[in-house]
Amino acid sequence: MSVLFKSIFIVLSLLWAAFSWPYAALAEEADNLSDEAKKPMAEKVYQVAVDEHLPPFSYINEAGELTGFSVELFRRIAEAQQIEVAFHPMNLYEAERALEEGTVDAVIGMKYSVERSERFRFSESYFTTTDVMVIPSEAANEINSLAGLRGKTIVMQEDPVSFELLLNVRRVEFQLALNAKDSFQFLLMDRADAWLTNKRTAEFYLDQSGERENYRILEHISVPSDFAVAVRQGERDLLQLVNESLADMQTNGDYQRLYTQWFGLHPDSQLREMRNWIIFLSIVIGCAAVILIVIYLWNKRLKKEVAKRTSALAEANVKLEQQQKALSQADAFKTQIIHHLYYGILTFNKELQVTSLNERAKELLGFGRDELLEPADILGTPLIAKIVREYTEHVESNQQPAILSEEIEIEVNEETRYILYRAIPLQEGKEEESGFLITLADRSEAKMLEKKLATQEKMRALGQLVAGVAHEIRNPLTSMKTFIDLLPYKYEDVRFREELIKHVPEALRRMNKIVESLLDYARPKFPKKKMLGAGRFIQSVVAIIEPTMKKQQVRLSLDIEQDDPIVCDPDQLKQVLLNLLLNALDAMEEAEEKKLTISTERKDDITFVHVTDSGMGMDKEDISHIFEPFYTTKPHGVGLGLTLCYQWIKENDGDMQIESMKGKGTTFTIALPAKWEEENE
Incomplete structure (x- = not known):
């Protein structure tokens, strides 16, 4: 038995040395990075604007120095490309205007959007984050989804990317601030019910103010956004330098080291460390099993299997709930779009039974928008009966999937209407048909x-x-x-x-x-x-x-x-x-x-x-x-x-x-x- 314990101790010692050596080398390399000789700068000085109230990406610390992940990243890019830069702290709104006027050459930490891409050129994304909603803890039961924001006031920094999160929320009021710091102060002064900003900045201000316990971050109400470097339309050289440096830093590991310095382990490093720890724990558990198998042979093995299965079931249950919630939200969003289309839409199964219809279809058929209808009521209308009959005949006379389209004149509530309908087959697979779809368009005004x-x-x-x-x-x-x-x-x-x-x-x-x-x-x-x-x-x-x-x-x-x-x-x-x-x-x-x-x-x-x-x-x-x-x-x-x-x-x-x-x-x-x-x- 003593020989067995000695063997296990030797194995564990070797494993610990193997796993700890890369991290020691990583720390030593990070220390040596600051001692490298700086390369000579180019004669041109690039003027770079940065948001001074966006911690931990860019902000002025207690010593009055401009720092942050984005600032340090750009400084390393300047050192690698041998260029000289001058940082100008300002609000994001001022930075955009300065970039348009040519006062500055670049803006770091700007979120990409379609509208901005028409005015500026963007580098490759150097950081992906999410915009989240921050609410008081006492409002957690009331505001737990987008629907809970109705009638509320949301403070945020003006940003077209963040506005997309709230497009479908009715009766919401916006209060815009010049920067994230001002918007956070509005939330503290109860001038807003919620604060929309990126997750890292929200955590920074909450921890700095000591209000972390009084507010909650709703991560399930979020929208992803990418930080990039924006330059003027004609500034191709600087944009190329930035993209090349970002690619080099990803390759040589500088980016991962800088990320670890500001935010802890990079997701890729976390995965590698987790994998190593899993291997390490597996070995430990295996050794422990070898030691304890003599005493707890069957009992210990059974408990281990039960624990593994229970954990897997719990994780599967959480993922299933998340998927169901996502599907429910997507289905509600699609339903809202379909019911507000100008065209009427009806679907039928193989047995010619109505499976769905939108509100516009009810109106074109002469029913009220909110009226509850039975499938027989719909099939009993002259228009639908005629279309179903003609489509059935059309399908029987065609070998290929049939598409039928025609404009007809009908009487709806003693009013003459010209309806353009189109009937197309619905397919579950490549060849199997599951029914057909009918679209209705009112062309009465166009005819007149x-x-x-x-x-x-x-x-x-x-x-x-x-x-x-x-x-x-x-x-x-x-x-x-x-x-x-x-x-x-x-x-x-x-x-x-x-x-x-x-x-x-x-x-x-x-x-x-x-x-x-x-x-x-x-x-x-x-x-x-x-x-x-x-x-x-x-x-x-x-x-x-x-x-x-x-x-x-x-x-x-x-x-x-x-x-x-x-x-x-x-x-x-x-x-x-x-x-x-x-x-x-x-x-x-x-x-x-x-x-x-x-x-x-x-x-x-x-x-x-x-x-x-x-x-x-x-x-x-x-x-x-x-x-x-x-x-x-x-x-x-x-x-x-x-x-x-x-x-x-x-x-x-x-x-x-x-x-x-x-x-x-x-x-x-x-x-x-x-x-x-x-x-x-």
């Missing part, structure tokens, strides 16, 4: 606006047509007026009567033709498809706008085949062609050469109509948006003309394309069926 703008666009086109028609009518009217004025004096003249009979009826027929064409254009349109001859139809449209072309001195070139067939609604096609011709005239208003070409061609069962002008043309950006509603390149245009033309051509089973080059002109191509389908009967 489109109709109003369509009327305005049509009236504008009519105004241009009337101006041209008026000019054309004036010529026969002048001729008729001349004959009428001479009628009392030359009625007996046979030759005069012959000329009267010849010219006056012709002038009347010409005016009647112009008026009929104008009325035909202004008459309401109905989608009735007919078989048309392309040549004769295009000539009839050109006759309406020909007076305007003559007035603007536009040269017209027609290359059309009279017998090329077109199947479409003649009224809609006439309005499309008139709109394209008017747009062409507007585009050629300032062109040196004004030439308008209309041509047709037939390929298989499609007839193409090309309208080409020599106007100012368009660039690629305009072409990509030209068919979008409300997009126009004209100073006084509505931006709906080409949208309506494109829609009408689509309704007639056709297509419209555009080719244009800036300064070279534009070509619109209309493709329409040339064959009469059975569905048109």
Whole structure:
């Protein structure tokens, strides 16, 4: 037995020497670090701003010296890069302004945010902390979550990163301070119910003031934030020096030693020490088990297993509670977002039963927002019944996952609404479907606006047509007026009567033709498809706008085949062609050469109509948006003309394309069926 104890003692001695040697070397290396010779500094002195009230990262100690983890870190960076720096203690707000104005070259200890990244350039993060909530101990039962902050006053240093923690808290009041020290004083003077700051600074001020027992730090109400070095946008050299030094310090261990000096062991060092201690304790327990196995063989082993299992179960229980809380918060957050969306959302399972819906869906279906509904009530609405029926038929007729989208008109509470719905499948895995989802969008106001703008666009086109028609009518009217004025004096003249009979009826027929064409254009349109001859139809449209072309001195070139067939609604096609011709005239208003070409061609069962002008043309950006509603390149245009033309051509089973080059002109191509389908009967 004595030999066994001696062996154990020798093993423990060797282990203690092995584990204590790295830490002794680490301490010796830290002592030698301060004795290293300083490298010569560069001639330029970098001006660095630092928050003087942010302990333990940067603050002025009792001796009046600027110190802190961030300050010492930057000093080591300056020594490593052989640069000279001058620190300027100030508030963070003043530091940001000084960096923008160029008074300082860098600010250390600034939190990264998207808004700040647009103004400054940030180094790699050198410290990760969390912003926590500090409350009085007597308020711990009242304020234990974000919801408990409603109606409370929170004091904090102005920081866009910290504001994100409180975005979803209603009726919360903010009191902003210039620095963490002032905000802590507001909390001590009961001018605020809670204090939001980083955990390390909160612990420092609480310990320094002796108020640690009177206040609680809520670590579960927190948001992570990274400290970095911020420089001006053009300061690339300094930013590169900082990033290189941070990487070198992480590699050679300087960062870990500095971290240990200010905060204790670094997390990585803690893990290594914990691992070593676990190994050490395992060996001790093993040796003890060997010694005690003779006496407590089975009993000791059983107790050890029970203790290990109990500890594992306790840890698992704590982790499970944390995960459940996180899932509950995430679910509440998602539910809040879904219920406040503009679109209505409904989900169904495989058995076509409603599994969820948001408040907007209730409103679009004619129910109250807070009304409790049964699945049968929802499936009983005409809209949902129609969508479910059509989606089921659509799925049965498609092998792939089916997506159905359509805009329909319905009556909801004696009010006409236009609803755009979209039904898509829901999948649990890669191939297995678990149901489908329906989204509803109310397009009633958009429809009403489109109709109003369509009327305005049509009236504008009519105004241009009337101006041209008026000019054309004036010529026969002048001729008729001349004959009428001479009628009392030359009625007996046979030759005069012959000329009267010849010219006056012709002038009347010409005016009647112009008026009929104008009325035909202004008459309401109905989608009735007919078989048309392309040549004769295009000539009839050109006759309406020909007076305007003559007035603007536009040269017209027609290359059309009279017998090329077109199947479409003649009224809609006439309005499309008139709109394209008017747009062409507007585009050629300032062109040196004004030439308008209309041509047709037939390929298989499609007839193409090309309208080409020599106007100012368009660039690629305009072409990509030209068919979008409300997009126009004209100073006084509505931006709906080409949208309506494109829609009408689509309704007639056709297509419209555009080719244009800036300064070279534009070509619109209309493709329409040339064959009469059975569905048109």
